[in-house]
Amino acid sequence: MTEFGIILLSAVLVNNYVLTKFLGICPFLGVSGKLETAIGMSFAVMFVMTLASTASWIIQQLILIPFDIVYLQTVFFILIIAALVQFVELVMHKTSPVLYQGLGIFLPLITTNCAVLGVAILNVQQDYSFFASVLYGFGAAVGFGLVLVLFSGLRERLEAAPIPEVFKGSPIILITAGMMALAFMGFAGLVKV
Amino acid sequence: MFDLWDKIQETLHLKPQRSFTGGIAHNNQFKLTASQPTVACAMPEMLIHPIKQHIGDPCEPVVSVGDRVLRGQVIAKAQGYVSVPIHASTSGVVERIEEHTIPHPSGLGLTSIFIKPDGLDEVDESLHPLPNYRSVDAVELRERIRNAGVAGLGGAVFPTFIKLVHDGKNPIETVILNGIECEPWLTCDHQLMIEKAHEIITGMDIILHLVDGKKGVIAIEDNKPDAVAVLQKALADMGLTQISIEVLPTKYPQGSEKQLIQVITGKEVPSGSLPLQVGVLSTNVGTSKAIYDAVCLGEPLTERIITVSGDAVPKPANMSVRLGTSMQFLLTQCGVDDFAGIKVVHGGPMMGELLSNDDAPVVKASNGILAMSQALLKRAHFDEDPCIRCGDCGEVCPAGLMPNLLAQHCKEDQFERAQDYNLFDCIECGACSYVCPSHIPLVHYFRYGKGQVAQIQREKAFAEESRMRSEKRDARLAKELAEKEEKRRIAKEKKEARAKALAEKQAAEDATSSVEAGSADKPSVESANENTGKGVAKAIDKPEETS
Amino acid sequence: MELLYPILIFAMLALVIGIGLALASRYFHVEGDPLADKIDSLLPQTQCGQCGYPGCRPYANAVAADEVSVNHCVPGGERTMLQIADIMGVEPKAIEEEETVPVVAYIREDECIGCTLCIKACPVDCIIGAPKQYHTIVADHCTGCTLCLEPCPVDCIDMVETPELLEHWAWPVPGTKRAIKAETRKASHEEKAEGKHV
Numbered sequence: 001m002t003e004f005g006i007i008l009l010s011a012v013l014v015n016n017y018v019l020t021k022f023l024g025i026c027p028f029l030g031v032s033g034k035l036e037t038a039i040g041m042s043f044a045v046m047f048v049m050t051l052a053s054t055a056s057w058i059i060q061q062l063i064l065i066p067f068d069i070v071y072l073q074t075v076f077f078i079l080i081i082a083a084l085v086q087f088v089e090l091v092m093h094k095t096s097p098v099l100y101q102g103l104g105i106f107l108p109l110i111t112t113n114c115a116v117l118g119v120a121i122l123n124v125q126q127d128y129s130f131f132a133s134v135l136y137g138f139g140a141a142v143g144f145g146l147v148l149v150l151f152s153g154l155r156e157r158l159e160a161a162p163i164p165e166v167f168k169g170s171p172i173i174l175i176t177a178g179m180m181a182l183a184f185m186g187f188a189g190l191v192k193v
Numbered sequence: 194m195f196d197l198w199d200k201i202q203e204t205l206h207l208k209p210q211r212s213f214t215g216g217i218a219h220n221n222q223f224k225l226t227a228s229q230p231t232v233a234c235a236m237p238e239m240l241i242h243p244i245k246q247h248i249g250d251p252c253e254p255v256v257s258v259g260d261r262v263l264r265g266q267v268i269a270k271a272q273g274y275v276s277v278p279i280h281a282s283t284s285g286v287v288e289r290i291e292e293h294t295i296p297h298p299s300g301l302g303l304t305s306i307f308i309k310p311d312g313l314d315e316v317d318e319s320l321h322p323l324p325n326y327r328s329v330d331a332v333e334l335r336e337r338i339r340n341a342g343v344a345g346l347g348g349a350v351f352p353t354f355i356k357l358v359h360d361g362k363n364p365i366e367t368v369i370l371n372g373i374e375c376e377p378w379l380t381c382d383h384q385l386m387i388e389k390a391h392e393i394i395t396g397m398d399i400i401l402h403l404v405d406g407k408k409g410v411i412a413i414e415d416n417k418p419d420a421v422a423v424l425q426k427a428l429a430d431m432g433l434t435q436i437s438i439e440v441l442p443t444k445y446p447q448g449s450e451k452q453l454i455q456v457i458t459g460k461e462v463p464s465g466s467l468p469l470q471v472g473v474l475s476t477n478v479g480t481s482k483a484i485y486d487a488v489c490l491g492e493p494l495t496e497r498i499i500t501v502s503g504d505a506v507p508k509p510a511n512m513s514v515r516l517g518t519s520m521q522f523l524l525t526q527c528g529v530d531d532f533a534g535i536k537v538v539h540g541g542p543m544m545g546e547l548l549s550n551d552d553a554p555v556v557k558a559s560n561g562i563l564a565m566s567q568a569l570l571k572r573a574h575f576d577e578d579p580c581i582r583c584g585d586c587g588e589v590c591p592a593g594l595m596p597n598l599l600a601q602h603c604k605e606d607q608f609e610r611a612q613d614y615n616l617f618d619c620i621e622c623g624a625c626s627y628v629c630p631s632h633i634p635l636v637h638y639f640r641y642g643k644g645q646v647a648q649i650q651r652e653k654a655f656a657e658e659s660r661m662r663s664e665k666r667d668a669r670l671a672k673e674l675a676e677k678e679e680k681r682r683i684a685k686e687k688k689e690a691r692a693k694a695l696a697e698k699q700a701a702e703d704a705t706s707s708v709e710a711g712s713a714d715k716p717s718v719e720s721a722n723e724n725t726g727k728g729v730a731k732a733i734d735k736p737e738e739t740s
Numbered sequence: 741m742e743l744l745y746p747i748l749i750f751a752m753l754a755l756v757i758g759i760g761l762a763l764a765s766r767y768f769h770v771e772g773d774p775l776a777d778k779i780d781s782l783l784p785q786t787q788c789g790q791c792g793y794p795g796c797r798p799y800a801n802a803v804a805a806d807e808v809s810v811n812h813c814v815p816g817g818e819r820t821m822l823q824i825a826d827i828m829g830v831e832p833k834a835i836e837e838e839e840t841v842p843v844v845a846y847i848r849e850d851e852c853i854g855c856t857l858c859i860k861a862c863p864v865d866c867i868i869g870a871p872k873q874y875h876t877i878v879a880d881h882c883t884g885c886t887l888c889l890e891p892c893p894v895d896c897i898d899m900v901e902t903p904e905l906l907e908h909w910a911w912p913v914p915g916t917k918r919a920i921k922a923e924t925r926k927a928s929h930e931e932k933a934e935g936k937h938v
Contacts, residue, residue, distance in 0.1 A: 037829075063753075069746040076750065083757040090761075090768040097774040104829040156610075160601045162579055245906075299909040604913075637914035644910025649819075651908070652784065659785035659883050662864040663795065669865075 004135055006191045011139025014190050017115050018147045019181040024115025028148060029173060030106050038152030040099040041106065042145030044092065048084045048110055049119050049144065053137025055080045056120035057130060077120045078111070085111045115144060151180060213452040215589045216444040217624050221416050223377035225509045226502050228419060231384050233513045234526055236310050240282050240517030241554035242268060243295045243305045247344040248351050249275030254306055260287045263317035265493045268306050277342045277352045280493040281308055282515035284315035296539040296553040298546045305554070308517065320491035326399050331359065334403055334488060341487030342494045347371060347477030348540060350558045353484065356474055357403045365404040366472040367458055370397055370411040370481055372420065373441065373448030376541025379561040381498040382478050384511045386413070386420040389482050390427035396481030397436060399488055404474055409436040410457055411478070416443045445543065446622040450475050452591050464618050499555060501527045503563035505535040518555045520548070520562055529564055538563040543623035578631035586625035586635060592618050596625035600635045603642030608649070611642050775827070776804035782823045783816055787863035788885030790814040795863065803828065811835045815884070843899040844882040845889070849874045851896035858888040858897065
């Protein structure tokens, strides 16, 4: 039980995918301008990440290892991820067209998001049991969503603040992201994983 | 020790809070006119009555140029429901009806009725006194209060009669008379309470009778002990046990309706609701006296007490002024002679409006005219420094909002976010602007935001209506087109049918002529017979068709 | 041989996923264009055609289909452009045309010949009249689109500024703007007062 708690905590805070592993920066900076798009994107990515890591574990155990084609890992995982992203796009287009339009190109770009592929590959590398790997995928997704939403809140406040001309736009955003990463470094050592 | 225990209890809401969150403790140095008896103002040369002196629809003039009117005569009648009539403040002749400036921050003008006093001050006797109001029908009393032009004299000028209704759904338990007068410089209510205590209490009794209230509370701040004493004595004399007096600590804005209700009854009026919904009715002491005048004396609202004060006025005073007096005249009465170096504030310094034109007339909402020297005003809000996030504004806000955040959003035109932070719960008391160390005009940003939101909603409603009209027009045109097409189709069909019948008839005639010519071809004969038959049938059918 | 199995497995997996997606797309099919509806609700509905499209709905459809940029609506102004850009997820673009004061049309009835051409032209049906009778414009419903000016054969229609109503007055942004506005008003009132005395 504690093992699962540790896995979850580690994936969300200590080894956060965005701020500690520096994966998935593209949507992190791309859709965090507004809170609504950030929340929509984080739900989409959570869905894709969890299912992708589960499916990739299944594929690894049932197909890749028995047939000794572990070298085809990347290809198989991308196939799964692409299908999941396509599914998410369909659902989003139906249920929330404004969000679909607001996310724009970043929605299909989840396919090439290094965080999603990263969670799939890192997951199988760690040789977890089924439930543990699902939890790991879910934890990574929650961590990604958490940081995305927090950062969008910060960016919204930045919009209204009197920032010097030279820093307006990308410079202040990157500086803020760096400060957030510094803050999350404080979680290091919380759990030993 | 016990103070601390009380405070803890209040914070945990174990007992009703004796005071509201936030607020500023003004000292009383600015009450220059306190305890000065009311002075009657001289009659000016011209009385100017704008046709809208209340919240709601403007009135419609019922007099024409050249008419002679008496004091208390209706010169503009109410339009719509949220409206009360306007009366002439003295007898005289209507000189003109045209646009004139009003005490409004926009500087815009409004149609006003100009009356030249004839010096006789003849009174219109059409409204009879009703001293036994308890035996008068409630509907008639309410009509009387409406016809006397009574509106909230605390500054909000909401037509009073609308509140005075006995509603089964929302019964009124407590009637509160607001004698707080928390704004600095203003002392008109203070003086009214000292001089007209009986009238005020009788007015409250009338209100209690009208709404069937359980108890009445007169709320006074503790910086007016003389008023408290006078009212207590009057209450004892009149023997009204339902009514009591509550003395509250001096804090701005104690006199704000929602804050007052919270302190006295312990109930908080929910955001966007009226005090009616928590069973409370609140009016100003001046309004109560006006109700007494309307009912017991049969006098409409034609004059009121105004505090004329400010650091640029040599002889500040509480004056009893006829409505329609020009503010310049009023200020000259108090010794002001140089209007160039001063600015005139209509109302109190916290919530009042800076007038761009001091020739505006006194209206029902005028509770104070302050003439401030430019030097005093210049210090505030001309140079806006950036917000330092000190949090003082949030500490003093009586509504519990975050003014620095709201102002930031309003400034950047992010009105939806401002509304998320409850922009419309702001009562615009001015406490936050007062304490801001960076001199940011916070309340002005809120007013700008509220105005823009109202404008956007109006434009949206108009656009929606236009869209519906446009769609209806498109539907109408499409229908007309379809009908036209239908008619054309029917006409075409008829034409074709007629042509076909004609062709067949022709073919039948040819066939019969060929039969006569002796053609032995059986099929052709049969077919000719068939054709003849058909032709005959068609010939028979045709008349029916064409008819 | 060894290569065949992975290829087969991959192909089968891809096939299964493909069929699944096809079924999903059938189930999640989107009817109509909800995005165009949303954009249309933001437009001011003047139906003036200044955007180059015959009405607000066609422009909304075009924007939703990404055929035209978001800065073509002139009556909507900057606010509408920002809102549409927000929905479409594109950068705001400045409106090229000048934003004009709100106007409504006004017919000089003495000159009207009763031809009904303007009635047919009005996109919101706000002109009252009949053949050989005076026509007049219902100012409350007029959107200021100016489409009635051209058809009029006697040129008797003017566009007048909507008067500033006291109820619709809104506080300006605090700061120097406010001071300037108040000063301008005071100056105009002083002129009027001087005019009266003279």
